[in-house]
Amino acid sequence: MSIRIGIYGYGNLGRGIENAIRQNPDMTLAAVFTRRDPSTLTIGTADAAVCHVKEVEQYKDQIDVMILCGGSATDLPEQTPALAKNFCVVDSFDTHARIPEHFANVDAAAKAGGKVAMISVGWDPGMFSLNRLYAGAILPDGKDYTFWGKGVSQGHSDAIRRIEGVLDAKQYTIPVDAALDAVRSGSCPALTTRQKHTRECFVVAAESADLARIEKEIKEMPNYFADYDTTVHFISAEELKRNHSGIPHGGFVIRTGKTGKDLEHNHVMEYSLKLDSNPEFTASVIVAFARAAHRMHREGMSGCKTVFDVPPAYLSPKSREEIVRELL
Amino acid sequence: MSIRIGIYGYGNLGRGIENAIRQNPDMTLAAVFTRRDPSTLTIGTADAAVCHVKEVEQYKDQIDVMILCGGSATDLPEQTPALAKNFCVVDSFDTHARIPEHFANVDAAAKAGGKVAMISVGWDPGMFSLNRLYAGAILPDGKDYTFWGKGVSQGHSDAIRRIEGVLDAKQYTIPVDAALDAVRSGSCPALTTRQKHTRECFVVAAESADLARIEKEIKEMPNYFADYDTTVHFISAEELKRNHSGIPHGGFVIRTGKTGKDLEHNHVMEYSLKLDSNPEFTASVIVAFARAAHRMHREGMSGCKTVFDVPPAYLSPKSREEIVRELL
Numbered sequence: 281m282s283i284r285i286g287i288y289g290y291g292n293l294g295r296g297i298e299n300a301i302r303q304n305p306d307m308t309l310a311a312v313f314t315r316r317d318p319s320t321l322t323i324g325t326a327d328a329a330v331c332h333v334k335e336v337e338q339y340k341d342q343i344d345v346m347i348l349c350g351g352s353a354t355d356l357p358e359q360t361p362a363l364a365k366n367f368c369v370v371d372s373f374d375t376h377a378r379i380p381e382h383f384a385n386v387d388a389a390a391k392a393g394g395k396v397a398m399i400s401v402g403w404d405p406g407m408f409s410l411n412r413l414y415a416g417a418i419l420p421d422g423k424d425y426t427f428w429g430k431g432v433s434q435g436h437s438d439a440i441r442r443i444e445g446v447l448d449a450k451q452y453t454i455p456v457d458a459a460l461d462a463v464r465s466g467s468c469p470a471l472t473t474r475q476k477h478t479r480e481c482f483v484v485a486a487e488s489a490d491l492a493r494i495e496k497e498i499k500e501m502p503n504y505f506a507d508y509d510t511t512v513h514f515i516s517a518e519e520l521k522r523n524h525s526g527i528p529h530g531g532f533v534i535r536t537g538k539t540g541k542d543l544e545h546n547h548v549m550e551y552s553l554k555l556d557s558n559p560e561f562t563a564s565v566i567v568a569f570a571r572a573a574h575r576m577h578r579e580g581m582s583g584c585k586t587v588f589d590v591p592p593a594y595l596s597p598k599s600r601e602e603i604v605r606e607l608l
Numbered sequence: 609m610s611i612r613i614g615i616y617g618y619g620n621l622g623r624g625i626e627n628a629i630r631q632n633p634d635m636t637l638a639a640v641f642t643r644r645d646p647s648t649l650t651i652g653t654a655d656a657a658v659c660h661v662k663e664v665e666q667y668k669d670q671i672d673v674m675i676l677c678g679g680s681a682t683d684l685p686e687q688t689p690a691l692a693k694n695f696c697v698v699d700s701f702d703t704h705a706r707i708p709e710h711f712a713n714v715d716a717a718a719k720a721g722g723k724v725a726m727i728s729v730g731w732d733p734g735m736f737s738l739n740r741l742y743a744g745a746i747l748p749d750g751k752d753y754t755f756w757g758k759g760v761s762q763g764h765s766d767a768i769r770r771i772e773g774v775l776d777a778k779q780y781t782i783p784v785d786a787a788l789d790a791v792r793s794g795s796c797p798a799l800t801t802r803q804k805h806t807r808e809c810f811v812v813a814a815e816s817a818d819l820a821r822i823e824k825e826i827k828e829m830p831n832y833f834a835d836y837d838t839t840v841h842f843i844s845a846e847e848l849k850r851n852h853s854g855i856p857h858g859g860f861v862i863r864t865g866k867t868g869k870d871l872e873h874n875h876v877m878e879y880s881l882k883l884d885s886n887p888e889f890t891a892s893v894i895v896a897f898a899r900a901a902h903r904m905h906r907e908g909m910s911g912c913k914t915v916f917d918v919p920p921a922y923l924s925p926k927s928r929e930e931i932v933r934e935l936l
Binding site for chain 2: 300303304376380400405410413416417418419421540541545547549550554560564586589596597600601604607608
């Protein structure tokens with residue numbers, strides 16, 4: 281029997297979930313929930329319902345896993361605990377510092393409802409977290425490094441757009457090759473923020489705008505740009521659309537560590553992602569973990585779970601026998 | 609309370625386990641079991657027992673997890689089921705084709721004894737298998753590639769040593785850069801054995817040996833070398849010792865796949881290892897999974913398990929709270 285998925289919020293991530301469901305024959309999209317007027321929303325799946333978020337409780341028995349596609353700043357801290365009372369849920373909450381608090385809230389709700397609620401699923405947090413855990417457990421005497429990019433940072437692009445005279449902007453985070461090579465050498469370098477990543481900005485400015493002032497404001501912006509070597513390119517709206525309309529991303533998790541009688545041997549474990557579409561890849565990770573959430577719930581589990589709690593076999597549509605035969 | 613480990617077989621892997629235990633403060637080496645005369649064996653851990661394999665049953669209540677360090681050809685098919693009746697065990701059985709059969713034998717024994725028996729732990733099978741599973745579950749429309757090396761293949765080195773006139777030899781398996789690049793491009797190339805890896809051999813020949821004949825025998829050896837581009841270097845015993853006495857290895861697991869409404873977006877997931885010591889890294893993986901086996905047994909589980917069955921959190925000595933706070 282097909283796993284019936286609900287999508288709660290229909291932006292880039294929600295559409296990515298819809299596409300990913302189509303790639304997984306053991307799943308069906310049951311309904312999309314939106315804060316907009318449902319009659320104004322056209323989705324890509326002919327036989328799925330489109331409903332207002334207010335109606336969600338009526339779908340309690342028609343949805344196996346609800347996937348939350350809202351933002352981490354204000355949506356998920358409220359929505360995930362609220363929905364976890366009635367549904368198995370998966371979210372991609374990514375405000376690292378607030379994860380323990382979110383975990384506690386979601387855990388209480390999910391336990392009360394007897395549901396499985398999986399939080400912070402995606403690639404970071406998510407697959408990168410898993411790789412940090414595996415690598416750290418295997419090489420206790422070592423050091424972790426995470427690099428992001430090359431990719432678009434939505435938060436940094438938004439920050440540039442808020443500057444006076446800026447019409448539009450795209451910001452790329454770029455890992456520094458020399459820093460990657462130093463890490464891979466096993467020398468365990470201490471790297472400053474500036475040494476690890478550079479930032480490249482493509483900015484569309486208003487006709488009369490003072491470009492020098494905009495460039496200065498970007499480069500000196502605290503937290504976002506001041507600690508980085510930043511390059512600013514002013515381009516036309518057409519060029520921005522033509523060359524910078526994608527949402528690529530990716531990155532690297534590297535752990536180097538030592539083993540041996542006198543710790544004389546070095547090892548490098550590296551995991552990397554190169555993604556044409558950040559939201560679609562995130563959606564693909566979430567959908568695999570939705571399968572696991574459903575199985576764990578059917579086995580009687582409840583409460584808040586993370587990627588660390590999921591036996592990998594639960595992610596695959598294949599049987600345990602197939603997995604052992606084909607993948608081990 | 610410390611996890612008490614037994615080592616069954618004291619070769620390269622057994623010594624690697626002993627070193628790895630020293631890097632994990634929650635573990636203690638309780639005893640080493642050998643087929644040799646125990647009085648002739650000196651180990652690196654002062655307070656661990658050295659016992660003959662015949663005595664192993666007497667240690668039933670003094671060992672939490674027995675780590676089997678024998679070979680896959682003849683040792684493990686007998687030893688793992690035999691020991692799984694009385695001990696939680698971990699092995700590194702790596703004869704891919706015989707894993708289903710080994711699984712069934714070990715599962716029956718471990719269930720009869722109420723123990724957890726984890727098989728085929730290491731990096732391939734092991735960490736590479738896990739990465740094939742995760743990547744396949746996330747990107748169903750895609751293709752997996754595994755490359756090995758640069759590293760020493762013990763089996764191929766042994767095969768060369770059996771040739772008449774060869775005193776000693778070391779064989780390196782080397783992935784072809786052009787093939788790796790083609791895979792990373794997302795073009796899903798069909799690659800022949802010859803296109804993926806080359807083989808490089810360093811051979812010490814007897815003084816009067818016919819070098820041309822030895823080189824020909826190596827290059828034409830079926831299964832081992834005939835399907836590869838192979839290079840043969842004749843060197844002195846001193847040079848072999850000086851430059852080729854290590855046991856490095858490593859490799860790459862890459863999956864490329866597509867997402868999107870019209871599968872218009874490409875993604876590349878890559879996992880790679882660069883290891884100074886193959887047996888020590890394998891030992892480090894095994895020790896982390898021994899921790900998991902112990903926890904799973906304490907939770908009441910039994911039977912044969914693989915890396916696919918282990919919730920990643922069980923591998924770490926850290927608490928769930930620490931893991932969520934520090935690694936997610």
